[in-house]
Amino acid sequence: MATAVETLGKLERRITISFPLTDVRTEVEKRLKVQARTAKAPGFRPGKVPLKMVAAQYGYQIESEVLNDKVGRAFNDAANENNLRVAGFPDIVPKEEAAEGQLAFDATFEVYPEVAIGDLTAVEIETVQADVSEAEIDKTIDILRKQRVHFHTKGEAGEHGDGGEPIAANGDRVTVDFVGSIDGVEFPGGKAEGYAFVLGEGRMLPEFEAATLGLKVGESKTFPLSFPEDYHGKDVAGKTASFTITLQKLEWAHLPEVDAEFAKSLGVADGDLAKMREDIKVNLQREVAGRVKARNKEAVMDALIKVAELEVPKTLIAQDSERLAEMTRQDMAQRGMNVKDVPFPAELFAEKAERRVRLGLILSQLVGDNKLQATPEQVKAQIEDFAQSYEDPREVLKYYYSDRRRLGEIEALVLEENVVTYVLGLSKVTTKAVAFDELMGSNAQA
Structure with a gap:
């Protein structure tokens, strides 16, 4: 049973849920009997341990499991009955005052906000473009020479x-x-x-x-x-x-001379210098295209944050802050750094987490309202584009399609690109040419 939903703030809600104590006891006894079938104890054959001994050994654990199950189920039922979109996890605490023979709990939680997106046709966005000239190819060759x-x-x-x-x-x-x-x-x-x-x-x-x-x-x-x-x-x-x-x-x-041997060292089998320069140009253009896309995506995301109005659930910010802190710890550990005793306060990541959560809610609203979901064809095309720079493209396809999580990452990337294309198609766009060095020195991330 659940009480009416109380509104504690713009997004914060509370529900009191309760159920008979006898329901808990009945379920605990039922699970204890199941546990007794395989329970072991010195001096007893498996399955012959007295129920009182089984209860002494497993009772607390089973009672906790039953309570968690019943409270969780009751909360989910109450949320569904009230058409609540719960953000994150509820904070559930026992209620001191409860009717006789009843167990009661207060569940405090946040709900997802309403997202109001302003007039995108009035939004001004500055995008960038950059070209790869012969000078950039020469600079790259100099870098490659220095590496060798x-x-x-x-x-x-x-x-x-x-x-x-x-x-x-x-x-x-x-x-x-x-x-x-x-x-x-x-x-x-x-x-x-x-x-x-x-x-x-x-x-x-x-x-x-x-x-x-x-x-x-x-x-x-x-x-x-x-x-x-x-x-x-x-x-x-x-x-x-x-x-x-x-x-x-x-x-x-x-420094090695720029000759046929140098070209061969870069993977040009016949040592053709013109082909070497063309390969370098293609690679640079791919890198420039990626940087331009990242910069332009960031510009779109900044514009969406300005034009959208919403409250961001604190629960989701806290969860994402914890996730970012753990990702940072793992990344540093993989780089060989000793982070065993290094503190990673989640608060340090709160600002970044707030932006990520805010954008996630805005994008979700845009995608749902305008049917911008990633299609299977788009996902496959994105993976094939990634695969171009690998020796065996088929292995890249297999890598992504064999893992649902990896495939989900590509779907999320395509979804973001769909949003960017949609917003740029509606807004007032101006394009600025940027120098190659400026672009390559930036690390735009949305």
Whole structure:
């Protein structure tokens, strides 16, 4: 039995549910008898344990299960009878005052809000576009060359030359021994042997790199180094240390020539440079298209948040905050970071969770009102598009279609794209050209 629904706030509701205590006792006794058929105890054969002993061992657990089942069923029945769309899970607590022979519980919960979406034809959205020019292809080739760099001892003649005068210069890979001290005392992390880094890449503090420049193998230099106030090593942050470095090895960087062998190393079997450039262009265009789509989707989502009016259930925000915190923990653990004792307060993710939940409710309303659900054909086309960049596209199809959860992720992606297309088709859209570097340096996420 359930009382009438009480309205506690814009979304918060409460129902009192109750049922006879005898119903609980009857169900507990029934389950105890079933448990007794297989119960084991010292001195008794299986199934011959006295019911009192079974009750002593399993009674509390079974009673809890019965109560949970009955309360859950009663709440669901009450919610259905009152046509309530419950958001999240109810907070159910025993009610102190109950009629004789009855058990009563207060169930406090939130309901899904009404979502009012404004006039989309009046919404102004700025989208972006970007092109891939020959300059971008050249830059990409330079990056690919640097990824394939190899080093040779500087000053020694070889197949590719000697690298010039054997003194440390930007672009060279140096191997050094160093020791640092503060007020004459060495500090943890301030000493190393055979430490290698490339000058000019910014891996070391500027004073360290400046002191290394111009050294020859076997030479040493002592110099002061001031650690920044925000340095990651708190023991030395803001302090000045004295370092002595000794150059043990000096190598110059040789970049591969852009020739047939280079093209083959990128997967162009016949070494054709024109084909290599075309492959790079296609890959860049695919990447640009993805970035443009992400930026434009974000613009649409921002517009929807502004034009839609709704209350966001706190329950759903809390649940999503917990989910984001756990996802972050798992991601960091997979990256090899020790997060066992690191706190991940859900409150840190509340703002992001609120946006996600708000958008989810808005999109659900739009999809339902305008029949924007993902079709099987759209889902298949999206997976096939993903598969283009893989060696065996059939394996990609199998990967998604063999797991309902993975397929659901693609369906959600297509659904979002349907919403974006629908909104852009109604709103006032302007398009801005953005530079390739600006686009590739952004990480737009809706």
